[in-house]
Amino acid sequence: xxxxxxxxxxxxxxxxxxxxxxxxxxxxxxxxxxxxxxxxxxxxxxxxxxxxxxxxxxxxxxxxxxxxxxxxxxxxxxxxxxxxxxxxxxxxxxxxxxxxxxxxxxxxxxxxxxxxxxxxxxxxxxxxxxxxxxxxxxxxxxxxxxxxxxxxxxxxxxxxxxxxxxxxxxxxxxxxxxxxxxxxxxxxxxxxxxxxxxxxxxxxxxxxxxxxxxxxxxxxxxxxxxxxxxxxxxxxxxxxxxxxxxxxxxxxxxxxxxxxxxxxxxxxxxxxxxxxxxxxxxxxxxxxxxxxxxxxxxxxxxxxxxxxxxxx
Amino acid sequence: xxxxxxxxxxxxxxxxxxxxxxxxxxxxxxxxxxxxxxxxxxxxxxxxxxxxxxxxxxxxxxxxxxxxxxxxxxxxxxxxxxxxxxxxxxxxxxxxxxxxxxxxxxxxxxxxxxxxxxxxxxxxxxxxxxxxxxxxxxxxxxxxxxxxxxxxxxxxxxxxxxxxxxxxxxxxxxxxxxxxxxxxxxxxxxxxxxxxxxxxxxxxxxxxxxxxxxxxxxxxxxxxxxxxxxxxxxxxxxxxxxx
Numbered sequence: 001x002x003x004x005x006x007x008x009x010x011x012x013x014x015x016x017x018x019x020x021x022x023x024x025x026x027x028x029x030x031x032x033x034x035x036x037x038x039x040x041x042x043x044x045x046x047x048x049x050x051x052x053x054x055x056x057x058x059x060x061x062x063x064x065x066x067x068x069x070x071x072x073x074x075x076x077x078x079x080x081x082x083x084x085x086x087x088x089x090x091x092x093x094x095x096x097x098x099x100x101x102x103x104x105x106x107x108x109x110x111x112x113x114x115x116x117x118x119x120x121x122x123x124x125x126x127x128x129x130x131x132x133x134x135x136x137x138x139x140x141x142x143x144x145x146x147x148x149x150x151x152x153x154x155x156x157x158x159x160x161x162x163x164x165x166x167x168x169x170x171x172x173x174x175x176x177x178x179x180x181x182x183x184x185x186x187x188x189x190x191x192x193x194x195x196x197x198x199x200x201x202x203x204x205x206x207x208x209x210x211x212x213x214x215x216x217x218x219x220x221x222x223x224x225x226x227x228x229x230x231x232x233x234x235x236x237x238x239x240x241x242x243x244x245x246x247x248x249x250x251x252x253x254x255x256x257x258x259x260x261x262x263x264x265x266x267x268x269x270x271x272x273x274x275x276x277x278x279x280x281x282x283x284x285x286x287x288x289x290x291x292x293x294x295x296x297x298x299x300x301x302x303x304x305x306x307x308x309x310x311x312x
Numbered sequence: 313x314x315x316x317x318x319x320x321x322x323x324x325x326x327x328x329x330x331x332x333x334x335x336x337x338x339x340x341x342x343x344x345x346x347x348x349x350x351x352x353x354x355x356x357x358x359x360x361x362x363x364x365x366x367x368x369x370x371x372x373x374x375x376x377x378x379x380x381x382x383x384x385x386x387x388x389x390x391x392x393x394x395x396x397x398x399x400x401x402x403x404x405x406x407x408x409x410x411x412x413x414x415x416x417x418x419x420x421x422x423x424x425x426x427x428x429x430x431x432x433x434x435x436x437x438x439x440x441x442x443x444x445x446x447x448x449x450x451x452x453x454x455x456x457x458x459x460x461x462x463x464x465x466x467x468x469x470x471x472x473x474x475x476x477x478x479x480x481x482x483x484x485x486x487x488x489x490x491x492x493x494x495x496x497x498x499x500x501x502x503x504x505x506x507x508x509x510x511x512x513x514x515x516x517x518x519x520x521x522x523x524x525x526x527x528x529x530x531x532x533x534x535x536x537x538x539x540x541x542x543x544x545x546x547x548x549x550x551x552x553x554x555x
Contacts, residue, residue, distance in 0.1 A: 052396045052554045069550070074402040075402045086394065089323070094315065099401065100315075102402065
């Protein structure tokens with residue numbers, strides 16, 4: 001793989017706060033997802049790659065140059081940054097055309113029209129962006145990033161503020177951009193969305209790169225781990241007994257709200273495989289199986305522990 | 313022009329509600345001038361011409377308008393988080409600074425034009441040489457605007473509280489502290505501006521408010537402040553983190 005985008009030993013701190021710690025990765029063509037909870041360091045990594053800020057330590061290269069000092073990189077780089085990022089006083093067409101011209105596009109007017117059509121804003125293009133909905137402004141940002149047909153795209157939470165139909169359309173668009181041979185790095189905190197766009201995922205937790213690989217592998221890593229689950233239905237106590245006997249759970253207790261039983265399992269995937277067979281043997285009918293006391297933070301905390309265990 | 317760096321910047325500055333609001337200040341000076349011409353004798357207008365040109369135009373209207381528009385050149389981009397987008401163009405960063413400075417400068421000059429024209433009208437009405445009055449006021453306005461605008465553009469890149477810092481500078485330093493001693497006047501943009509404006513004023517303005525340098529030197533100092541500010545702003549924009 002030829003590295004088009006590269007972070008080497010990069011750390012970034014703001015006063016006493018470490019936003020990124022010794023992060024290294026290289027990207028070639030295709031879509032890569034940057035997964036992490038809010039505040040994990042995703043936006044900081046994208047900001048460094050976009051040249052918006054300098055690393056406190058380490059080096060950043062995009063298209064072979066330092067994006068912070070070399071403005072020429074913007075001819076081949078498109079960025080959707082987190083936050084507002086549109087000029088409210090201007091129409092979508094004028095600002096996209098302005099950026100096309102300033103990035104050296106030969107036919108800025110035509111390029112702006114194409115980019116706006118590609119994101120579904122052709123009809124509203126001549127209205128002031130200040131009057132747009134959040135979803136429409138998000139699409140203007142995408143058109144700004146695409147207008148000069150860049151080789152590299154950095155997209156920071158590009159699906160924020162979009163309705164479900166728009167999200168689906170933009171997921172397809174990002175996947176298509178990768179299929180065209182561009183290098184696309186797209187951040188999100190939703191694995192399911194990243195899976196649909198990206199062939200590779202980087203997971204950032206508390207400023208550290210803790211996992212990378214194909215989406216399926218990352219999903220296994222996130223799912224197949226110690227979990228606490230509530231089993232609801234008939235004869236679930238008998239089912240829990242069988243699970244305990246098989247060594248698939250390590251603890252069983254009654255749900256305090258009287259909704260079935262709560263079990264603790266060291267490996268969720270093994271439990272999921274065994275439950276249908278054992279439920280049949282116990283004569284149990286399951287109405288619901290759901291995790292207890294989980295949030296994204298705890299999921300990523302598990303990844304941090306796993307990464308430490310693996311010596312990263 | 314709308315998609316050139318200068319044109320896009322100019323539109324962004326001129327079509328803001330804040331710009332229209334501050335355009336009222338020079339219009340107020342124009343109204344005062346009209347009233348003065350209407351109700352005052354020619355002899356009585358001498359003092360008024362000095363007050364209007366030296367104190368109101370170069371001492372108040374130009375710095376306040378330049379403050380609002382100069383700080384807005386990059387300050388508004390920082391507030392609306394579009395500065396990364398602006399810096400994401402494939403042009404040297406000094407091009408951005410020059411375009412933004414030029415747009416803010418031209419906007420300031422245009423917005424204060426009613427006040428400049430009013431001062432010219434009063435000057436001509438007291439039979440001063442028209443060429444001196446028009447030339448002096450245009451030169452003083454242009455150069456003072458350039459120096460203030462450049463300084464405030466730089467300030468907008470140095471701090472997020474540029475408007476507050478700039479206001480404190482104008483109110484405390486330019487209108488009060490710098491007039492306390494001749495040495496301090498050398499550090500006042502307004503004092504150089506008033507020196508250039510003496511071209512259009514009968515006699516001299518009060519010595520405590522004018523730079524001790526000659527008109528030409530004062531003009532060079534004002535231009536130098538503008539150029540120096542643009543250079544420093546370019547270095548700042550090149551080095552600063554914007555996202």
